[in-house]
Amino acid sequence: MKPSTSNWKLHVRRLALLMMFLLLWEALAGGIYPLFSLLDPFYSSSPSRIGRELYILFFQENVLKDIFVTLGEAFAGLILGIVSGVALGLLFAYSELVSSTLEPFMSALNSIPRPALAPLVIFWFGIGIFSKIFLAWSLAFFVIFYNTYLGIKSIDPDILNIMRVMNASRLQIMRIVILPSVVSWIFAGLRLSVSYSLIGAIIGEFVGATVGIGYQLIYAEGLLMSDRLYALVLVVAIMGATLVELVKRIESRFLRWRPEIIL
């Protein structure tokens, strides 16, 4: 929609900001002028140290494999989360009986700290891929669920009415009105869910793993390698940001009909 020049500028702006931040960090950590160092590089690391660690991770240790494993787990959890979240959201919206009865149970479940579930998760799902997918799902699901459910409550009632007059079936109403109406809510949820499914997969790997970013994190932490810890955290952050940007691309396709708001 926007000409490509402005896109180009945007990227320059982002990059400039990132560079400034990295330079400041490097300087504070003493990487530029050693006498001027305010941060202890052990816990604050520094861009150059992280860079070196990233080099090792990517070119000597094939961290790509870990990335793909974690991504796969997160993705599976996310897809399950979307499907089940939308489905249950619809069920709750359709049935007053179900929703009023079960609502408190849903928020109770969502309040359970996932890392504390580890022993039970091992018992239920083992420490194979399923425990990771389960944890990714358990974080992604609730956002999508609540957003679907509450999104439906804000649908324009007249649009529902026109469907009823046309004698549309429940399924048609769902497909033609409800799903498109909650798309903006679902996408709002997706920005969070994508990140959460990643976090969930990694927490799952904390339960015990042979591969994956979580596995690498356990190592770095167990062996006191703070640079590597930073590098890995950075890798996860970039994964998350990339996925969310992807989601936004898809979103803009779906929401093309919506006029832009300027404040």
Next chain:
Amino acid sequence: MKPSTSNWKLHVRRLALLMMFLLLWEALAGGIYPLFSLLDPFYSSSPSRIGRELYILFFQENVLKDIFVTLGEAFAGLILGIVSGVALGLLFAYSELVSSTLEPFMSALNSIPRPALAPLVIFWFGIGIFSKIFLAWSLAFFVIFYNTYLGIKSIDPDILNIMRVMNASRLQIMRIVILPSVVSWIFAGLRLSVSYSLIGAIIGEFVGATVGIGYQLIYAEGLLMSDRLYALVLVVAIMGATLVELVKRIESRFLRWRPEIIL
């Protein structure tokens, strides 16, 4: 709005469901007829065992203190999350420059698995209450932030226009139009944030704590006390559900103007 009888029925329904679930659980765990036991009570515990543990926790060990500590941390994090989330959401909505530049950084930050942050959190915030509040905030914030930001994008442009014609200041537009419009989005976010702030506080207590539900949880896990683990998870879940119900009470006051939708 509804007569109190229906409210009464609702509670009965919820209770009945809970009872059925507990009975089934107890039966499967062999608590009712020992020969018929499908679940190993060590991993799956059972309502009676959890009940006994809860009795011990509340009447012999004063778990209330832990509850209040954790609640306090979560609440502080939640409040900070709401304030900062709404503020930053507004900033992002107001400034195209800020939002387009910073959006990927926000999703990157939100993708960081909080438990992996522990060493840095201790470095930044110590092991006192601040590290817990920080973690609670870090989970509560993003939901509120995204919901505020995306909620603003779905405001009816004509309502903004009427304010402009009336020559309202930006602050007035914010107070009179924007905040009330995003209230439904913020509340949607709150249902999640409330739970997340609890989780955040507990994850914070996993490192550097002397008290709190999180401390009790690692203790139970360390000593392989699965009944106690279940009991504590239950306590957290009930805390979460109670808080969310509270939020819903407040919400229904704010959204009284909205017609009810029936599907």
Next chain:
Amino acid sequence: YVPKEETKYSVKIGNVPAITYAPTYVAIALFMDDVGINATYMAFPSGTKAREALITGEIDFASLSTVHVPIARLKDRPLKIIMSLHSREIFSLMVRSELRDVVKEVKDLKGLRLGFSAPGAGSWAFAVYFLKKAGLEPGKDVEMVAVGELSTMYTALKTGKVDAVIAWDPLTTQLMESGEAYALIDLYDPKQHVELLGEEAMSQVLVTREDFISNNPDIVERVVKAHRMALEFIKKEDARKVAEVLQPYFKGMEIALLEKVVNRIKEAIPEDGSLSESAYYADLVPLIEVGALEKSVSFEEAVDWRFVGRRP
């Protein structure tokens, strides 16, 4: 060298990444193949998680702190120690260097903060034990702070959030090398070990499940064999060579530091992994004394000595 075995078995072995488990790493790196075992290694962020995975059958062997076995047995989870991997207790009580003039012995910790990993873990039990021995009441005289695993522990100590920690390697070595902290108690010092725990301890052990032993005695036999070869290797070869073998498992760690740590723990590597009753109880006593264990679990119950033999 033993000739390669004909039939291959696949097993999963897990632990928390730590150099005190060097025998397991060396065994996986060099000897499992020779005994006909296809070993998959699995990392856990804490011993409790590795223990849970073992109990539920997700892994077949774990190198663990001894404490986990009696805790599990008291809950009717029949884990068995099948081999000793370390004959010293690994914990050291490290104090921030700034306090060198103030804290000269354990009882000087009164009024300060002591960090340990997590309640229920070995470091907690020994923290309490050390304090009690010095006549201090943990929680009252000394504030007890759960600070999680090594990196958070290090951060907490360095930033002064705690004054002392119960550390293990590589943190202990690193703190001593850098001079950031000094050891108030160092159990690698034979004298102190004798004083507190006796001649020998059994701090790190190879663990499996009872049912696994009865169903697969052959596999257990082979895994133990590989471990014994590893013990021998570590004892015999110089630290540099051992460090080189370990390095693939400790990527990103300086080889020099690795070598230093290997040197430090070499002393504690047992000859043959045989199981000593007195060493077992030496480790158990503090746990019982501090209440981490409700009651004692007998040597006979916790240990299966058929594979490496027992000593008094």
Next chain:
Amino acid sequence: MEIRRQEAVVMNTECVSVEGLSVSYLSPTGRVDALRNVSFKLYDGELVTIVGPSGCGKTTLLNAIAGLLNFRKDVLMSGKIFVKNPKSIGYVFQRDALLPWRTVIENVTLGLEVRKFPEEKRKKVALDLLKMVGLEGYENKYPHELSAGMRQRVALARAIAYDPEFILMDEPLGLLDAQTRMALQDEILRIHMKTRKTILMVTHDIAEAIILGSRVLVMNSRPGSVKSEYVVKLPKPRSALGSRLDPEFNRLYRLILDDLKEDMRMGQLDLL
């Protein structure tokens, strides 16, 4: 009430009958009685128009007939409503209720989609109707890109597109300029002549009510009810311009205007 149902006798089947319909809205801000004891009948192939003061319950009445009030919890309804074929109703809402995420053509084909017509058929019907309402070339626009009157025309096309037997119209031409309005009045007359659909139309324009309707129902307010009924005996075929010249038109216009005025005098708006 004036001369009652004269033409009606020649028609055979009842298409809609409303008997003693009362509707109240219950809301936290208090109860509003919107309709009280409304009764009337529509016969197959009739085009009946309704006029009445703002807020007298016209929309409520149409919603009740369309069965939409059943989906609300805050409505108290009594009386009987019979609709011959409730599965084949068209409804032009007062507020257009276009689906904002669908293009103009996708909105028009909505009913056909629900009835599972094949793609090409849908498109053909929609394009014809869009041409009829003067929106050729706008088929791929989104509703927010249209002017209010254009949206209303899309809504009109949508209600006709799937060829329902019975059409409810709530001021379908209210936002159109005089000229477009007359053109569409003629169009509605033409469609009605050709297909003999039953149409119930609410309008605020008395002239429109007379020109289109075979009968005009006049409602009064608070709570709303049908006050009188005028049978329009203008010659057929009628037309938006031509029928205005008939003296009968003027007579009825005066009558209905006075009728409404009377209500006003006793009603809420006492400014005249």
Next chain:
Amino acid sequence: MEIRRQEAVVMNTECVSVEGLSVSYLSPTGRVDALRNVSFKLYDGELVTIVGPSGCGKTTLLNAIAGLLNFRKDVLMSGKIFVKNPKSIGYVFQRDALLPWRTVIENVTLGLEVRKFPEEKRKKVALDLLKMVGLEGYENKYPHELSAGMRQRVALARAIAYDPEFILMDEPLGLLDAQTRMALQDEILRIHMKTRKTILMVTHDIAEAIILGSRVLVMNSRPGSVKSEYVVKLPKPRSALGSRLDPEFNRLYRLILDDLKEDMRMGQLDLL
């Protein structure tokens, strides 16, 4: 164009002037030229009405004058717009744009709140206006509890409440029945006489345009522009009913209708 600006000379200051205004909407579905080269002036105290076919750009023109198009990225604008006091504009939107979370009275007092009037003052003004538009007793209802016409009246009250110097009205009475409509036409005339506010009003009702306006601007479409201007020389004070009887009214009505029809014949809607 017919006789130009005769009354205009007796008035002194320009309140609004539009010169060579062209507006296009750019959207992913293509560019739409909504206005081309529109020029006219409004003098202090004038009430000018605009009529024109649906979609010819009337709303666009009003939005441009109100300065609302500046808040859009997808609009190309050229030409000059001068508004004497842009901080004191009232605007009745075509779609009511009531704040759904505010009660009727809170909607009406919106402008007064923005101007920081004291609470009681606000309430008093609002109650007076609600009485004027016939909505006494509805002050604590929420907009979704009102009928469409009632909402429109609330919007009208809201635009007048804070006493702006210049009021834009986009079909403010479009959803009202004939009777209520006439009452409110009289009310607008009364307010205009009393306060001498400058008013620019879009309407689809040619009669309304003549009765209220001192001038009637006729627009044509695609792209929209002001085609002709009629000065209305009906005697004052005018009234909704009385002025209709004047022969001048009939003459102008015919002229304007023909004018619109001509546009139609060349325009998009060729059904007549």
